Amino acid sequence: MKEWIRLRVNGSDHDLIVESHWTLLDVLRENLGLTGTKRGCDTGECGACTVLVDGLPRNACLVLARSAQGCAITTIEGLARGGELHPLQLAFQERGAVQCGYCTPGVILTAKALLDHNPAPTEDDVKAAIAGNLCRCTGYVKITEAILAAAEKMNHDGASIVRCKATDRASSIVARQQVKDALSQRRAINEHAVVGQSLPRLDGLLKVTGQAQYVGDVRLPGMHVGKILRSPHAHARLVKVDISRAEKLPGVKAIMTGRDVANVRYAFVDTPRYSADEHPLAVDKVRYIGDEIAAVAAVDEETAEEALSLIDVEYEILPAVFDPEKAMQPNAPVIHDADYEGASVWEEWGAQRTPTSTARYGYNNISGQTTVEIGDVARGFALADHIRTDRFETQVTAHGALEPHCAVAHYEPSGKLNVWLSSMSVFYKRYILAKALGLATSQVHVHSVYVGGAFGGKIDVFPYEFCAAYLSRQTGQPVKIELTREEVFVTTRQRHPMIIELKTGVKRDGAIVAQKVKLIADNGAYRGTGPVVIFLAHAFNVPIYRVPNFKYTGYSVYTNNPIRGPQRAHGAPQIRFAMDSQLDLIARDLGLDPVKVMLRNAREKGDVLPNGDVLESCGLKECITRAVETSGWREKRGRAQTGRLRRGVGISACSMFSGAPFYPFASAAAVQLHDDGAITLFTGTMEMGQGAETTMAQIAAEELGIELADVRVIFGDTELAPIDLGNFLSGGALVTGKAVQLAAADAKQQLFKVVSEMLEVPPEKLTARGRRIFAGDPKIGMSFGEAVRASILRNGGNPVMGRGYYKPLPDTDQYPSLARAKGRFTPAYGYAAQVAEVEVDTLTGEVRLVQVTTFHDCGFPLNPLIVEGQIDGNVSMGQGQALCEDVILREGQVFNPSFLTYALPVSLTQPRAARGEVASLEPKGPFGAKEVGEGSIAGMLAAIANAVHDAVGVRLTSLPIAAEKILLAQNARAG
């Protein structure tokens, strides 16, 4: 029913024609163009769409537009007054409370309503107020701090100074003190002006005002809406896909089915050994519930949806298998019947196809195998004083990025394809998309947008992206496909659940002499990153302990479950959970302190790993000892307790690559110097919340001796920026960072040449600092801008452009072998150690995470504020995955594909965070920097499991550590 309504938004009246069923969110975004209000779920379960209705926060996705008449509506766009930002907006920007920014407008508005009603809130008040606003990136620590800081500032600036209630703030003060200690230590080693400083993010202001543009915000004239038809069956042959009824529906512009693209095949893994096994749309079979069958482009969403319901599909149901151990059995249904043949997409880069067959594995449905043997395990176990064998199981988890995946594609008549994608590497997506569409790589232009969180879930090229491009080619119009939250949960990859059988032999003092690992990863219906995750589980584990005799067999297995893919620290959380849980048990068996056992086995600087990687920096032991000291481990471990609430502590460690050699094998960067002394930095890296835009600008500014404010960054665009590895395997800081540093250094050298001629001093005597270039005394020299202008005038117009590039492991031109784990993996490893303190309610089994102490070796913190934010995010995600996150699957059906039923951590469960850094100064990294974004999730799981054991004597070897499991274990023990 269409009717006129009048909405009062941000103080102005708007008369609009709306349908009864349009929500306020629809109307704000689509009719009024106020895209600062974000859509995270559309069902009231995330808070991203929060707006103020008569001063109270409400979910715009739940409010019918028509029912909002007569109310005063405030969106993020209405918060700044007369060009002046609200103190909350400033505090969020200054205090690092913004990462990807997708949750930010909603949280800020919720906080505004709180401060309007309660100008002096306690920390607990803040946490309660923002409890409905999910944030996957920050772990809420900095958000809470920013809101309290804004309250304090507003009270100071206001007429009456209301003092903040101090009651519940002691806890955060402890944590802050620890941060301060770490800061002063850091300052001691930092002789730099821009890097190493906690500077506010460059993208912060765009994000706190709702102006940052994400894919879903892109609007092009004549844009059609695309939708995808998905399989309701886990395994079935497609007998018939009939689109004749759907085609006739008015408003339908194009329909595509598997038959149209039967010859298109691609995959994340497409190596000589493992052929690509995915089609954009199912051709002959569907292999999981959610598998893509057809795609429709139509004038609007309702029409597209209706068209899907008019497509007639006939299935022949096939037997399906969901348990990887069963799938490996000889009589199991075979999910991929034949091997795929044809060229590898990497052939141009030297990959040769050698046909393989799954039969040789000796099991059914194997999609990948990794075998590693070091030393002689049989001999090793013979030497052991104590041997333990345990089986660990990890669950399926979701990335939970607040921005749902979205693609906009626009084919130009010239044959050029423009796309806007939720991605983590624009160059990787460009390559795969171009190959799949039969275009030249350079015909595809991936445009720059902000990404609302990714955590590994936006790496792969997905069918919806291909379909958007294909449908745009068919219709000649732009096409947008935005996935629903349910589609995101089911079809955009999940973390591999693993079964890990672990046998470890130790000497009496805890020294590991032998270890045997059998690992099974369920990779779902398509190979996804199966062969990669079983390789990485080994590769992220091997840099931690010295194990002289070691045998590792990892299998990735096809099942009819949803596809699994990369997720933060890809493979590490699972194996680290098993390893450090078992080490804790071993320490208990032997009556030793687990910290001693860890230190007894921990690797050190200078160690050479079995594959040849050299640990040129390694702060592992220091991370462990500092985390133990700071957390109060000694007083807290093994407390005798009798009350209902019991506390315990546990520890674990983890490590992570800093980039690896994969397409496009290198990162490049460029800087252009402007005649006013500012520069533009061109980098292909992505900004998905991790702060790359800012840290890369800091590196360039430091190298050139200018300020962060002088740098403008063009990022994440395949035409405007040079190639870049993108943001997986944590190469951002080291690889892209190095390229940026070299680009800036190149420009500096050119500029120094000009200045040296003018000042008549040799270039090596020159320094660039504080926006000046000078010889010895800053007064003897000139400003940066003057130097650039001089260069133009004296050098035939050359304004100076600098170029830099960096290839991780420059001497290797090969991927490491996934099957044998041979060949170099990465230039450097980041490390972390974490102590978790929990409180268990013995009556209900509930676990409260009290405090997490993380010490991280990221080489050198380029921006401590951002590094802290990354650690907080890892802690929060680790907390969720240890305690409450679990994708529930039965016969391939996901039963909880929503933020309501899949429990991401919320503000109320946020633990106290103490964090510190160990600056090991990696020689290859820019200013000594290496990985920080991923690793420290992996230590959380065992740390929490061990802490629960310490508290109540219950050992859980399967995740998550849910209340009912503890309760049942306790009750079973009590008899």
Add this chain to the structure above:
Amino acid sequence: MKAFELYDAATVQDAVSMLSKFGPAAKVVAGGSDLVAGVMKDWIHGKGMPYPEKLIDVTTIPEMVGIKLASDSATIGAATTLSAIAESPQMQKGWRVLTDSLFSVASPEIRNLGTLGGNINQRPRCWFFRGEKFSCYKKGGDFCFAVTGDNRYNAIIGGELCYIVHPSDAATALLALNASATIAGTGGTRTVQFDNYFTGPREDVLRENILKPDEVMVNVTIPRLAPNTKTAWTKLKFRQVYDFALVSVAVVATQENGVWKDGRVVLGGVAPVPYRAKVVEQALAGKNIKENAKAAAAAIKTVARPMSANAYKVDVATALIEKTLLDAIA
């Protein structure tokens, strides 16, 4: 979402007459957080559950919004938002178990929108019911998928044919408080005790209460507590926000020197209706609460009939009953 028509009702009478005029495809809507965002956006419908074509907004009826306090009771308009009730100092003072239960509902944003009537009358969360693909008894189909499927969150008491648990936290607290509802329909207005308001699947699998299609819940009346009455609320869930109760317990205990005189122990999350645990109440009658809490709580095991994957809920319920009893007298 499929299109529908939306009408504002000006009075209760207005709403009732529209309902009877439009017939079964018309539904009352308040905040819409369950009906529109939960049921209609996900297109949950079936033979016994037609997709609503006409919605009648009752938040526009002044008499249905607000709290009226009397010497012996409070009367709350059914279209009052959950946060307006939870944040009312008088309600917190007089009926803490209700305000605590409301603070445990959903999120602050949803509580600013969702209403008491909507909360009490919301549809169940059984994931088969909420899944578009499953045509189960409750939607007019001929199967209960929970019997053979993953039933970890389903009922452990009183299931039959259908094994939902009642989703409303407010309902659990209101039953413990011995509250009643005023209902208006074409035939006039009636008052129903919550004891008699909720109905199990045996009576009618297509609904969860006695409300007829042309009826509107106008308000809820809660008597003041007897002297020496202690109350407590517990809800177990993964996080402290959003999640529906795995198990919840409301205790209203009138005591004398620690001895149970009268009261109610009501459980949410265990049965198709808010479940009054009379076995527990009986086990406490005339006894010292503190000393007998554990044994009384264990009495719930005698009435529980768990399904294949939810026996753990019996342990959880037992633990929570004990905890809530102890909290009440603490």
